[in-house]
Amino acid sequence: xARPLLHRLSISGLSLVTAxxxxxxxxxxxxxxxxxxxxxxxxSDFPPFWxxxxxxxxxxxxxxxxxxxxxxxxxxxxxxxxxxxxGGRLPTLDPRTNTRAYIEADAVGPVGPPPDDYFAAAPTxxxxxxxxxxxxxxxxxxxxxxNQRYFALDEVRTNTPVMVQAAVDGPNDSRWYRVGDxxxxxxxxxxxxxxxxRTFPGRWIDANLTEPVMVTAYEGETPVxxxxxxKGLGAFQTPQGTYRIQRxxxxxxxxxxxxxxPRTSPQGYYLKDVLYTQYFTGDGAAxxxxxxxxxxxxxxxxGCLGMDLTDSRFFWDFAGVGTVVYIHS
Numbered sequence: 001x002a003r004p005l006l007h008r009l010s011i012s013g014l015s016l017v018t019a020x021x022x023x024x025x026x027x028x029x030x031x032x033x034x035x036x037x038x039x040x041x042x043x044s045d046f047p048p049f050w051x052x053x054x055x056x057x058x059x060x061x062x063x064x065x066x067x068x069x070x071x072x073x074x075x076x077x078x079x080x081x082x083x084x085x086x087g088g089r090l091p092t093l094d095p096r097t098n099t100r101a102y103i104e105a106d107a108v109g110p111v112g113p114p115p116d117d118y119f120a121a122a123p124t125x126x127x128x129x130x131x132x133x134x135x136x137x138x139x140x141x142x143x144x145x146x147n148q149r150y151f152a153l154d155e156v157r158t159n160t161p162v163m164v165q166a167a168v169d170g171p172n173d174s175r176w177y178r179v180g181d182x183x184x185x186x187x188x189x190x191x192x193x194x195x196x197x198r199t200f201p202g203r204w205i206d207a208n209l210t211e212p213v214m215v216t217a218y219e220g221e222t223p224v225x226x227x228x229x230x231k232g233l234g235a236f237q238t239p240q241g242t243y244r245i246q247r248x249x250x251x252x253x254x255x256x257x258x259x260x261x262p263r264t265s266p267q268g269y270y271l272k273d274v275l276y277t278q279y280f281t282g283d284g285a286a287x288x289x290x291x292x293x294x295x296x297x298x299x300x301x302x303g304c305l306g307m308d309l310t311d312s313r314f315f316w317d318f319a320g321v322g323t324v325v326y327i328h329s
Contacts, residue, residue: 048082051090051108052150059101063089070101076149078114079103095119118150122182125166129177131192132226135160136212136297139189145169145176153183159228159296159308164192191297193226196326204324205287205315207305209238212297215287215305217318225318227311228296229287232303236267239303243280243325245287248316251275256302259284267302275309276316280325287315287325 059070063086073079079092089102096119122144141153145168156162162179167187170176175187193216196206206216206223209231217225232238254271257263263270277288290306300306307315 046083048080050111050113051079051081051092052111053077053079053103053108055107057103057107059103060089061102063087063091063102067102073101073103074153076152078111078118078150079108114150117144117146117148120144123168123170125178126169127167129164129166129192131164131223132216133162133164133177133179133190133192134158134212134214134226134228134297135162135185136189136191136228139185141179142176142184143182145174145178145184146171147174147186156185159311161227162190164190191226191228193223197328198326200324200326203318204326205319207238207325207327209240209327209329211299213305214297215307215311215315217315225314227307227314229311230290230293230295230298230300230304230306232301233299236302238301238305238327239281239285240327240329243327245278245280245319245321245323245325246282247279248321249277249279250316252277269302276312278316278319278323287319288312 053073053075056075057073059073060067061070062068073094077094078096079094081090081092083091085091085105086102088105090105090108091100091102093100095114135156135158138155138157140155142148142151143153144151162177162185164177164179166178168176168178168184170184170186176184177187177190178184191212191214193206193214194208196208199218199221201220204218206218207229208214208216213229213231215227215229216223252274254269254274254277255263256265256268256270262268271292274291275289277286279286285303285305287305287307289309289312290301290304291309293300293306294308296308306312
């Protein structure tokens with residue numbers, strides 16, 4: 001009797017196992033996920049939010065130590081975080097360039113969505129300029145002709161050279177100049193050479209004493225280089241008129257006693273290693289390197305036109321004995 005009963009139990013157990021194998025896939029699919037799985041959101045479920053960089057930061061290719069630096073992200077840029085943070089970095093999307101990068105989480109703060117003008121296209125040029133100019137004062141280059149911090153690029157200082165490509169109208173009737181691709185400066189922070197009253201054939205130099213003082217190298221009627229300069233102060237005004245370079249001294253000592261001013265007097269001086277001096281009058285007025293001053297564009301000399309090292313070197317290489325120097329206001 002025991003053997004048939006055991007046989008029946010074995011068959012019943014086998015039938016139960018077979019039934020479980022048939023229904024198990026369905027049970028697995030309909031089972032409730034564990035709490036741990038519920039607590040781990042997927043990237044598709046992540047709620048995106050906006051951040052802004054409050055300092056310049058590096059864009060990385062990933063979150064790991066082996067990630068490559070992709071470049072620099074400027075301060076005050078809107079970025080969208082649309083995936084969970086990985087380590088100390090946030091995966092972000094730049095809405096204007098549609099590029100992705102990882103950035104340090106401590107370089108940004110949460111903000112609302114960017115304003116509409118953040119996505120505005122660059123305006124069309126109003127007029128072509130094509131002149132060498134100089135920055136006046138300290139300002140910033142902007143990606144768009146609008147003085148908003150989220151358009152700001154690098155800071156530029158007085159006497160920074162720029163090639164002005166075009167004039168552009170900005171908001172509220174403001175005037176801007178385009179100095180590169182997506183690079184603009186306000187018109188009141190830029191000095192351009194103004195057309196002189198006359199021109200000369202070949203190479204010549206125009207010095208406009210109207211502040212900020214600008215010295216411009218010309219090839220015939222075409223300006224090729226401009227720089228801010230220091231002009232004469234008080235009783236020592238820079239002479240106006242048409243002159244020619246009479247002599248040149250690459251490195252010399254300037255001594256006020258040679259022109260009748262004692263070194264020890266309030267107006268006296270004794271200056272060594274004055275480079276690239278080009279005299280255009282017999283009483284000592286010259287173009288030269290001025291290392292003891294930096295108020296470029298304004299009065300401060302004994303009648304000379306003083307420039308920084310780079311600019312004085314350019315005019316040294318550009319000119320020669322006999323080159324015209326036309327000075328006016």
